[in-house]
Amino acid sequence: MSSSHAKQPVRTLVTGASGFTGRYLVENLAGRGHAVIETFAGHDEPETATRLRLDITSPENCRHVMEAVRPDYIVHLAAISFVGHDDPLDFYRVNVIGTLNLLEACAATGHTPRKVLIASSANVYGNVTSDAIDESFPLTPVNHYAASKAAMETMVHTWFERLPILIARPFNYTGRGQASNFLVPKIVEHFARREPSIELGNLxxxxxxSDVRYVARAYEALLTSDAAGETVNVCTGTPYTLREILSAASDMTGHKLQVHVNPAFVRQTDVKVLAGSPAKLRSLVPEVQAIPFMDTLRWMLAA
Structure with a gap:
């Protein structure tokens, strides 16, 4: 038998694979020939050879999955990501301790993957007055979600000597399939249904x-790049206000929405302008091209 026939496919473990980003990334990786093993958190579906139940808050469960899969690559997307989530402690249980459990499972099973890509968030930068935040900016989180991600990053840094880890800091991104408690899908749905009005916070x-398809491509490219032991922004560098998005959606659909600003939706900790510098990302994976936001909006409205 020739060596090419004996060659095993690359095994890639994706946590949070059923989430918004995970679905796009899994499709990309499978298209590249990866044997993708997805993990899910719930109990309402059976396990299969390629879909495993994983409670990342359980060290035993993490070790069991790591031993069973022994993946070439790990993409860790599982997190509580909705800023308005009810229980603050959940952010730390899942986002910090869950990530630690995953890394400790590698150590406990004596397994070193080729790369571990961990998704953080640009929310760790907090209220920064800059239109091009780069990776050297200090972390000044202003809510529990951001604080949990900052704590997670700090913890992960202590593993840089032991495992080939890359931390990705995505700025806001959207696309088809994102939950409607996020802003852009909420706006898109109101226009699609031709609602008379919408309630929003600070316009x-x-x-x-960014477009979720761009983020998934960036993650895929970073995973197989040489970069490790560092942090990289995933962004486009071009900010848009909600007011601009509403105006563009109105132009695209020919529909006018009455906008009501609901004071309950205006969070005091809201970051005013959050725009990143994609310079490092472009230097690491120059082949990944950003998708203009107006194209993303058009794509979402067409669904």
Whole structure:
């Protein structure tokens, strides 16, 4: 038998694979020939050879999955990511301790993957007055979600000597399939249903919105790049306010929405402008091209 026939496919473990980003990334990786093993948290579906139940808050469960899979690559997306989540402690149980359990499972099973890509968040930068936040900016989180991600990053740094880890800090991103408690899908759904009005918070907060397809491509490229032991922003560098998004969606659909600012939706800890510098990302994976946000909005409205 020739060596090419005997060659095993690359095994890639993706936590949080059923989530918004995970679905796009899994499709990309499978298209590249990876044997993807997805993990899910719930109890309402049976396990299969390629879909395993994983409670990342359980060290035993993490060790069991790591021993069973022994993956070439790990992409860790599982997290509590909705800033308005009810129980603050959950952020730390899942986002910090869960990540630690996963890394300790590698050590406990004596397994060193080729790369571990860990998704953090640009929310760790907090309220920074800059239109191009790069990776050297200090971490000044202003809510529990961001604080949990900052704590997770600090913990992960202590593992840089032991495992080939890359931390990705995505800025805001959106696309088809994102839950409607996130801003852009909420706006898109109101236009799609031609609702008469919408309730929003501060219309002048500006965000560097990426397309989920771009984020998935960036993760895939970073996973197989030479980069390790560092942190990289995943962003486009171009911020848009909610006011601009509403105006663009109105132009694209020919529908006018009455906008009501609900004071209950205006969080005091809201970051005013969050836009990143994609310079490092472009230097590491120059082949990954950003998708213009207006194209993303058009794609979402067409669904």
């Amino acid at each position: 002048d907060v500006a965000r560097d919105f």
